[in-house]
Each structure stands twice: as structure tokens, then as C-alpha cells.
């Protein structure tokens with residue numbers, strides 16, 4: 001009698017276990033088939049920023065005689081304010097954008113000769129989500145940024161994460177999220193589904209004024225070929241210790257890497273890659289590889305400055321001399337600036353990608369210039385910082 005009851009009970013258990021397994025399997029199939037959708041790497045948009053303006057009154061300043069400061073048009077056009085950056089992140093998130101890494105859209109493998117081959121990769125995102133890539137240019141805190149209401153340098157915070165040092169208008173030094181990296185990190189902490197597998201952005205670095213606000217270039221060590229700003233910096237800092245500066249920059253780079261970001265070359269001297277001759281490209285690249293790469297652990301990404309590219313649109317990219325040289329120096333991902341929604345080319349040895357600026361120029365153009373190239377991403381009118389000047393003369397390129 002007891003045995004029969006046991007058998008019945010076992011049969012019931014077996015049935016429920018099989019039913020549960022079936023349900024789990026069905027849900028998994030449903031998730032894979034209907035919830036997650038494969039995204040083409042050729043339809044991924046790429047946006048970029050410069051360092052953020054924390055204090056618009058200084059970033060977009062006037063001289064005493066009420067004319068615009070010489071550097072103000074540049075700041076108005078190329079920079080985004082903290083207020084605007086926060087609005088942009090929120091609006092991208094609300095519209096279903098998800099941050100992916102450059103390495104999520106291509107797979108890079110090395111053959112037996114050490115040559116890197118590039119192949120497209122699909123991304124699986126929940127239905128209704130749209131992938132985008134992010135990069136940050138010129139995270140050097142150039143001497144020319146001094147006194148213009150931006151952060152002064154990146155530091156490693158008490159929690160080991162990258163954060164910023166900022167000097168406010170009264171001269172007080174503050175520590176906190178005063179630029180893109182810690183601001184995006186804070187946003188992601190509240191909205192982890194804004195990033196695909198923890199992807200962050202790519203930081204494009206030049207070398208001529210050092211990196212992250214540390215004066216690591218050889219010229220500060222050797223006191224040769226100094227420009228006026230560099231000489232003034234060394235004069236004002238007689239205790240300057242080049243080795244300590246490099247050590248601090250290295251620690252910041254490691255904290256940024258550990259935080260999930262990647263690095264790119266932005267060329268050592270912020271050169272115009274299209275206009276520059278081969279000799280200049282070689283000299284500049286060697287300087288970057290010698291003076292910047294060792295501090296950040298190297299990279300295979302190059303993000304060109306001044307929006308230029310190494311070839312024109314109708315040239316065969318991979319057969320140009322500049323490409324072949326840069327490829328031989330380890331670069332496989334090449335980015336320019338382009339306002340179209342998608343600019344993605346993938347060859348056997350490269351990913352070439354266009355990037356869209358989300359800066360004062362684009363915002364102004366969208367609202368007042370009759371050319372809205374950002375409406376798929378954001379509503380420019382509600383992003384525009386109320387403290388940003390609207391004088392049309394500041395936005396003429």
C-alpha cells in the first residue's frame with residue numbers, strides 16, 4: 001500500500017519536474033527568439049564629446065570690454081556643458097539607446113604572423129533597444145583649458161575609481177564628477193541597463209601636453225622645444241617632478257581601464273592626418289607610441305583629430321600608404337568625424353567608423369541654424385544649456 005503511494009508520489013514529482021523544465025526551455029526559446037534581436041554592426045551610431053564645461057560663465061567668457069574672449073568661439077562649438085551632458089544621457093536612455101563597445105561590433109583576431117584580422121560581430125539586444133558607441137576626445141586638460149571652468153585633471157578617487165579635480169571660480173580645489181568619465185559612471189550605477197555587458201566609452205589621447213592633466217611629455221622632462229604655455233607651467237611649478245607625474249598618470253590610466261573604458265590614439269600632436277605628409281605621420285606616430293602608449297598600456301584604436309581621415313571617401317582605404325603604415329604600427333580601428341547616422345566600414349584589416357559630435361555647434365545648428373542632425377538621438381532644444389551664449393558669431397565655422 002505504502003509502496004504504491006510512494007510510486008504515485010514519485011510520478012507526480014517527475015511530472016512536475018518535467019513540466020518545470022519544459023517551461024524554462026520555452027521561456028529561454030521565447031527570450032532568444034523574440035526578446036533579443038540581433039543588431040547589425042553596420043547600423044551602430046557613434047557619438048563623441050570633449051571635456052565638459054562645468055562653469056559656463058568661465059568657459060564662455062567675455063573680456064573686460066564686453067567682447068568675446070579669443071578662445072570662447074572654440075569652447076562654444078566644441079564643448080558640451082555638464083548640464084547638457086546629463087540631459088543627453090537621460091534622453092538617450094529614455095529613447096532606448098544602449099552603450100556598446102567598439103569591440104562589441106568587431107572581432108579582432110591575430111594570425112600566426114601577428115597580423116590582426118577584423119570581422120563584423122552581431123550584438124544581441126532586447127527588442128526596442130538601439131546600440132551606440134561613445135568616445136571622449138582630448139582628455140589631456142591642455143594648458144589652453146586653464147581658467148575656463150573645466151576640470152583640471154583626472155585622479156583616482158578614494159574608492160579606486162577615476163574621478164576629477166576641479167578648481168572653482170573662487171580658487172577652491174574640489175574633487176568629484178566634473179567630467180564625462182565619472183558622470184557616465186554615476187549614470188550607469190543608477191541605470192545599469194544603459195550599457196551592454198558593462199561597456200563604457202573610448203578615450204582618445206594626444207601627447208603634446210601630456211595626458212589626463214599630467215605633464216608627461218618628454219619636453220617637460222628635457223626642457224626642450226617648450227612653447228609659451230609649457231614654459232609658463234614649468235616656471236610656475238619649480239618643484240615639478242616628471243617621474244612622479246608619469247607615475248600618477250599611469251595610476252589614473254589603470255583606474256580608467258579597470259573601470260571598463262578603453263583608450264585610443266588621437267595622434268601625438270593632434271595632427272591633420274589627411275593633410276600631413278608621410279614623414280610627419282611617421283614622426284608623430286613614433287612620438288605617440290613612445291610617450292603615450294607605455295602610460296596607458298597601448299591600443300589598436302586611432303581616432304583622428306580635426307575630423308580628418310587618412311584617405312578620402314573614393315580611395316581604397318586599405319591600399320593607402322598611411323593606412324598600411326598605421327596598420328603596421330598596430331592600429332586596426334580607425335575613426336573620423338561624420339554627421340551621418342551610420343558610417344561603418346569593415347575590411348579584413350580594419351574597422352572604419354564615423355563619429356557624430358554632440359557639442360555646442362550641433363546643438364546650436366539644430367535649434368537656430370535650420371539643420372538638425374541629432375533628432376534621432378536627442379531633443380536639442382531641451383538639452384541646450386540655458387547658460388550657453390546664443391550669439392551667432394560664436395557658432396560660425
Ligand SMILES: [Zn+2]
Pocket residue numbers: 137138266270305306
Ligand atoms: Zn581632438
